[in-house]
Amino acid sequence: MTGQLHVRVAAKVNLSLRVGPTRSDGYHELATVFQALSLFDDLTARNAPAGELSLSFRGEGAGFLPTDETNLAIRAAKAMMERFERPDVGVELHIDKHIPVAGGMAGGSADAAAVLVACNELWQCGATPQELAKIGAGLGADVPFSLLGGTAVGTARGDRVTPIAAAGTYYWTLALAPYGLSTPAVFNHFDSLVPEPNHPQLEPELLHALESGDLDGVAAGLTNDLEPAVVELQPELGQTLACGRQAGALGAVISGSGPTCAFLSSTMRDAQRVADALSAVNGVKAVRTASGPVPGAVVVR
Ligand code: C5P
Numbered sequence: 001m002t003g004q005l006h007v008r009v010a011a012k013v014n015l016s017l018r019v020g021p022t023r024s025d026g027y028h029e030l031a032t033v034f035q036a037l038s039l040f041d042d043l044t045a046r047n048a049p050a051g052e053l054s055l056s057f058r059g060e061g062a063g064f065l066p067t068d069e070t071n072l073a074i075r076a077a078k079a080m081m082e083r084f085e086r087p088d089v090g091v092e093l094h095i096d097k098h099i100p101v102a103g104g105m106a107g108g109s110a111d112a113a114a115v116l117v118a119c120n121e122l123w124q125c126g127a128t129p130q131e132l133a134k135i136g137a138g139l140g141a142d143v144p145f146s147l148l149g150g151t152a153v154g155t156a157r158g159d160r161v162t163p164i165a166a167a168g169t170y171y172w173t174l175a176l177a178p179y180g181l182s183t184p185a186v187f188n189h190f191d192s193l194v195p196e197p198n199h200p201q202l203e204p205e206l207l208h209a210l211e212s213g214d215l216d217g218v219a220a221g222l223t224n225d226l227e228p229a230v231v232e233l234q235p236e237l238g239q240t241l242a243c244g245r246q247a248g249a250l251g252a253v254i255s256g257s258g259p260t261c262a263f264l265s266s267t268m269r270d271a272q273r274v275a276d277a278l279s280a281v282n283g284v285k286a287v288r289t290a291s292g293p294v295p296g297a298v299v300v301r
Contacts, residue, residue: 018200045118048090061101102180104256113146149296167213219251230258247277
């Protein structure tokens with residue numbers, strides 16, 4: 001059994017996030033397009049004595065994250081032990097974080113996805129990608145996409161994912177806020193603004209634009225039903241979105257439940273120009289550039 005391995009996992013942005021009614025399980029029905037971006041968390045996983053699960057972090061927001069059983073990464077390792085009935089194993093997890101914490105980019109789900117892949121390999125569980133996606137869906141709605149990566153449509157809670165053959169490369173600028181937003185709080189606020197949402201549907205124009213690599217079409221289709229709720233909770237984000245557009249971004253959107261703002265460009269040079277403009281904006285803590293699509297959680301050894 002290999003003693004140690006390294007898994008790299010990407011952040012996500014939602015190109016379209018359509019939110020529908022609340023389901024009986026309390027989640028909202030979603031129709032979304034995810035893209036995995038080259039902003040990564042790096043997991044090192046080492047075998048540990050039976051029953052021992054430990055977690056440490058370094059990097060972005062590390063000091064604010066719990067390292068006990070409330071962390072999705074530990075819950076992912078436990079889920080693998082339980083599903084594969086492995087009381088004989090343990091794991092030491094260390095995560096180098098670059099994905100913003102509580103930023104709307106699936107950082108916690110990405111880490112859980114990385115842990116599923118690492119434990120599957122370290123403990124030789126032999127789970128198929130479909131089985132990992134099923135275990136992941138039990139942990140969080142974004143985990144199946146974090147496993148898959150690329151560009152994909154998400155339905156149901158966002159956890160039923162189907163890859164799309166998106167043509168071309170998409171260059172992104174990400175404006176990070178100096179605070180996080182709680183996903184349940186944003187969905188609750190959405191409920192108060194939109195008490196009776198329609199069944200969520202993606203625009204066929206966006207899917208066609210993705211398939212043909214038409215970046216202007218993709219930019220025109222960037223949309224997020226949570227945006228009014230997010231901007232009402234943090235009004236300065238409206239200004240951040242406007243500044244990126246003025247700086248030449250083809251399109252701008254709040255990523256997931258925010259507060260990260262994502263800006264689309266057709267070249268890395270343009271994305272960098274948008275980044276330079278945004279770094280001077282009040283309320284922007286840091287700026288990153290990234291490209292997509294990239295793969296989901298992968299073992300890099
Ligand atoms: O699945 P995850 O733990 O990432 O979801 C966090 C929270 O976001 C949920 O508890 C719920 O409040 C909200 N959510 C939702 N509908 C979804 C996904 C998330 O209401 N489809």
